[in-house]
Amino acid sequence: MGDTEDRLDSEISTLLTEERSFPPSEEFQRLAFVRNGDIRERSWAEPEQFWANAAQGLHWFKPFDRVLEWDPPNAKWFLGGQLNASYNCLDRHIKAGQRNKAALIWEGEPGECRVLTYWDLYREVNLFANALKGLGVAKGDRVAIYMPMIPEAVIAMLACARIGAVHVVVFGGFSAEALRDRINDAQAKVLITADGGYRRGQILPLKHDADYAIKETPCIEHVVVVQRGNFPLRFKEGRDHWYHRLLEDADPYCPPEPCDAEDILFILHTSGTTGKPKGIVHTTGGYMVGTYTTTKYVFDLRHDDVYWCTADIGWITGHSYIVYGPLAAGATCVMYEGAPNWPDRDRFWQVVEKHGVSIFYTAPTAIRAFMKWGDEWPARRDLSTLRLLGSVGEPINPEAWMWYHEHIGGKRCPIVDTWWQTETGMIMITTLPGVDATTPGTAGLPVPGVRATIFNADRKEIKTGGGLLAVTHPWPAMLRGIWGDPERYKEQYWSKWDQETYFPSDGAKRSENGYFTLLGRVDDVLSVAGHRIGTMEVESALVDHSAVAEAAVVGIAHEIKGQAIVAFVTLKEGSEASSSVEANLKEHVVKKIGAIARPERIVFSADLPKTRSGKIMRRLLRAIGEGKILGDTTTLADPTTVEGLRRKYEEQEEA
Numbered sequence: 109m110g111d112t113e114d115r116l117d118s119e120i121s122t123l124l125t126e127e128r129s130f131p132p133s134e135e136f137q138r139l140a141f142v143r144n145g146d147i148r149e150r151s152w153a154e155p156e157q158f159w160a161n162a163a164q165g166l167h168w169f170k171p172f173d174r175v176l177e178w179d180p181p182n183a184k185w186f187l188g189g190q191l192n193a194s195y196n197c198l199d200r201h202i203k204a205g206q207r208n209k210a211a212l213i214w215e216g217e218p219g220e221c222r223v224l225t226y227w228d229l230y231r232e233v234n235l236f237a238n239a240l241k242g243l244g245v246a247k248g249d250r251v252a253i254y255m256p257m258i259p260e261a262v263i264a265m266l267a268c269a270r271i272g273a274v275h276v277v278v279f280g281g282f283s284a285e286a287l288r289d290r291i292n293d294a295q296a297k298v299l300i301t302a303d304g305g306y307r308r309g310q311i312l313p314l315k316h317d318a319d320y321a322i323k324e325t326p327c328i329e330h331v332v333v334v335q336r337g338n339f340p341l342r343f344k345e346g347r348d349h350w351y352h353r354l355l356e357d358a359d360p361y362c363p364p365e366p367c368d369a370e371d372i373l374f375i376l377h378t379s380g381t382t383g384k385p386k387g388i389v390h391t392t393g394g395y396m397v398g399t400y401t402t403t404k405y406v407f408d409l410r411h412d413d414v415y416w417c418t419a420d421i422g423w424i425t426g427h428s429y430i431v432y433g434p435l436a437a438g439a440t441c442v443m444y445e446g447a448p449n450w451p452d453r454d455r456f457w458q459v460v461e462k463h464g465v466s467i468f469y470t471a472p473t474a475i476r477a478f479m480k481w482g483d484e485w486p487a488r489r490d491l492s493t494l495r496l497l498g499s500v501g502e503p504i505n506p507e508a509w510m511w512y513h514e515h516i517g518g519k520r521c522p523i524v525d526t527w528w529q530t531e532t533g534m535i536m537i538t539t540l541p542g543v544d545a546t547t548p549g550t551a552g553l554p555v556p557g558v559r560a561t562i563f564n565a566d567r568k569e570i571k572t573g574g575g576l577l578a579v580t581h582p583w584p585a586m587l588r589g590i591w592g593d594p595e596r597y598k599e600q601y602w603s604k605w606d607q608e609t610y611f612p613s614d615g616a617k618r619s620e621n622g623y624f625t626l627l628g629r630v631d632d633v634l635s636v637a638g639h640r641i642g643t644m645e646v647e648s649a650l651v652d653h654s655a656v657a658e659a660a661v662v663g664i665a666h667e668i669k670g671q672a673i674v675a676f677v678t679l680k681e682g683s684e685a686s687s688s689v690e691a692n693l694k695e696h697v698v699k700k701i702g703a704i705a706r707p708e709r710i711v712f713s714a715d716l717p718k719t720r721s722g723k724i725m726r727r728l729l730r731a732i733g734e735g736k737i738l739g740d741t742t743t744l745a746d747p748t749t750v751e752g753l754r755r756k757y758e759e760q761e762e763a
């Protein structure tokens with residue numbers, strides 16, 4: 109009884125919270141880069157004109173003669189134009205008198221600090237670009253990057269961009285097998301890695317893992333190893349090269365390769381509903397214009413800001429808002445190697461205090477963890493330099509939003525809740541911090557130049573209320589395809605309605621004031637700690653284990669991670685369920701994918717609930733996982749399965 113009442117109370121308070129509105133302070137407004145929201149209406153009416161103007165902020169070796177060629181679902185932006193991403197992130201600022209400005213302020217987890225000015229970064233990128241050329245890397249070749257969060261990761265990306273090579277960054281937390289599959293998918297020629305990196309006081313043995321991966325990647329010709337620590341490793345002469353040795357012999361200047369606007373800048377893999385990760389393709393001109401422009405509009409960057417995005421460069425957030433957007437905008441960026449709770453739970457706030465961070469961009473899963481750790485951790489640090497906060501990766505619940513606002517932002521910083529995806533390349537829906545009032549848990553409006561709306565399944569527009577998010581016009585940083593799979597590109601993103609409307613697979617609702625609130629994925633993709641993980645990917649990893657006959661994976665609500673993975677597993681004849689099998693299976697998933705995909709729980713069952721047509725009833729498994737009341741189960745082939753499963757789950761829960 110008490111339980112129901114509690115729930116009612118919290119639902120009511122949630123409703124009340126959503127009514128709250130936080131306008132920017134007069135001071136913030138007065139100094140903001142964008143002070144007038146009318147720019148949005150104009151840009152939505154004429155997006156091409158808006159983006160053509162925005163593109164003038166970058167340096168083009170050859171001006172473009174056409175803004176957009178739209179042959180649905182294929183878009184080409186800035187045709188005829190030539191530019192170089194590394195030139196725009198480095199040379200341009202050096203020529204403009206900014207060579208002594210800090211580009212990267214790097215904090216290692218053990219506590220060391222390195223500051224690279226724009227000149228320093230320029231010099232290293234040039235040297236390394238020449239070293240890559242020396243290894244035979246040419247324009248269009250793919251280069252895999254498997255690195256900890258150290259400056260050389262950024263240098264490697266920009267060095268690839270400088271010579272027109274395509275980088276394929278693989279998150280350092282992914283397993284050797286995940287690395288192998290991505291290298292093979294992209295057919296990368298060179299792998300750049302490090303002896304290791306630090307995470308929560310432990311060493312991530314990257315080169316060691318990479319050695320396993322490249323046993324099965326015949327395409328890799330050379331491996332470059334950055335010496336981060338003095339971590340033990342094996343070296344294969346002829347194939348493996350120390351990064352610092354290569355730089356010693358390299359020429360200091362590497363002319364930036366003029367790239368066509370539609371030349372590929374990078375491939376980044378992301379999870380989809382099938383087992384195989386998709387290599388999302390981004391090209392140079394549109395991506396650079398999109399990330400540069402949104403960095404300025406959304407983060408309100410000023411000359412003396414210290415900007416910190418806590419993402420890893422292995423995700424799109426790191427690509428767009430640690431590297432390309434902020435560096436193209438000439439920002440000073442903080443980069444931190446390790447965990448937020450190392451050596452203590454105030455590490456982030458110590459970094460903010462030490463470097464005077466003014467713009468801070470992180471994920472709801474981190475905010476929820478801070479909230480749980482307690483108010484005293486941020487309270488013991490001076491956070492008064494902060495002036496703008498951001499959130500990305502998943503919906504931010506109003507409680508976490510309010511905590512962020514009060515305990516990190518000191519009630520004075522606007523919060524930009526930014527909705528976007530690996531595929532969109534750039535921020536798509538948020539508030540403009542100097543213009544709009546914010547509402548906890550609500551992202552806001554499409555950014556200038558982006559047209560988005562909400563449709564129902566029949567493409568009827570939903571003015572207020574819930575439905576499916578849709579992007580109705582191409583935007584410059586949009587994905588250009590899935591590497592090696594044009595059919596899947598069409599099918600996955602452009603087939604929901606009319607082949608001209610992009611479907612991101614997110615649910616959304618629109619309020620009276622037009623603001624969009626994101627409601628989460630509508631497909632079988634989980635959001636665990638802000639990272640997309642396909643249920644199929646985890647299922648494939650489980651079924652790959654010799655003891656497993658069948659597996660079904662669902663996401664259930666989790667206090668900090670947003671969603672946690674629960675796997676329902678049927679073992680093969682002759683295998684007995686036990687806690688050691690459970691531990692083995694979890695480790696197996698870690699080995700196949702990486703620690704982010706480790707199931708929170710494994711429930712063993714003799715069979716899985718299926719519809720008469722043989723489809724696993726995930727909705728039901730989710731309801732069981734969350735301990736909710738079961739709905740109508742009469743369409744099940746064998747209704748007793750569910751009863752058994754549900755009881756079993758509860759028994760395990762109690763144990």
Ligand code: WT7
Binds near residue numbers: 499614626
């Ligand atoms: C999915 C994209 C884009 C960088 C990190 C994730 C969810 C992202 C928000 C937000 C609600 C969000 C969506 C989206 N998402 N930002 N502000 N509010 N949901 O990139 O791995 O490509 O995942 O993350 O579901 O589709 P990603």
